[in-house]
Amino acid sequence: MFIATVAFSGFYGAMYLMPEVIAERSAKAPLNVPPVVQVQAAPKQTPPASTQSGTRQQADFTPFPATAQFESGDTWISNGRRYRLYGLQTCLRGTNVTLSAGVVRDCGELNLIMAQALIRDTKPVCTTVKDLDENNAVVVCQTTTGEIAYDLATYMIAQGWGFAAVDGAGQLIVPGYRVAEETARAARTGLWAYSDMPHPISVLMQQQQAQQGQ
Template sequence: MPIKLPIIMALLLATTARAQEETISFPAAVRFETGDSWQYEGRKFRLFGVQACIRGTAYHAPDGTESDCGMQSIASLAALFSTGSIGCQPVGRANDDASFVVCAAQIDNATVDVGTALISSGAAFAAAYPSGAPVSAAYAVAEAIAKDSGSGLWAGRFAHPVSMLLDKR
């Protein structure tokens, strides 16, 4: 299966990342801000290497309906949080003091990297540095597979959030 490499790479990243603190477990009851960030107990968390659709941008489904692309990403993240136990390992701090985290979900006795799950299902995208290089090569591969197969958001039309953010530099 072609998806094994991204999953293995993402899990390797999750297990080898230098931790700043203990693993944090999240219940389903967090406050989602975007499809890659949430608040819990007064702290903000953001998935490392993941970029969700930007809220307020249009998503055009194959059937012609239009919706908020950012809300589509939020719904996917919320659905993933509701399906299993989520544990995250902090790997750094963002400029806005959010904790960058790499997360795993326990779903049906399997451990799944949250970033890989979102990106490979077409619900989110591989984040990029200002240079345009992907933050995670494994996530870039997962995105390419999702795009090629027309998974999730890739089935319709939208403005790619990484392109939009890089154009604003």
């Protein structure tokens, strides 16, 4: 079920996201996304030959930096620039989740630790979607099996360590990511295993409504 979900959501993402990646490279309007963080680049490797949809990649992918300074589960810094995974939202720092009786952890910190572990294990390659300014950029990353590429954000969401991000109007940035999120929720995988998990989208929307009400 997990493989089927990643494959379906990844295929949807390839159809939906890759044309948008190319379009965003030439667009002048900034993406409505939060900032991102830094890492030291590893030696460049040959990018995957094809995407999940079978078409050749039209963007240059480079290995995820061997060492990274993570700001959150979806943001890191490399060579003085901040990077964020496009369409992914992870748990927010300052929100708590109860792991067991009497054991409470910062959800954002826990999510960050698991994101680091997933990235270390999957060894993704990434490409820049949009340079927001000289210090911030948005990227998409892929993991590979043979010559088939799988979207990293889909993988993280399906494992229960990420969520489908929304824009300022509350619309999904990558609709296909919701498929992986719903599967992880139903299976109570990752952060979904904890009944009081503070869903970051709900928290952000509550904060936005509070600000508008002031």
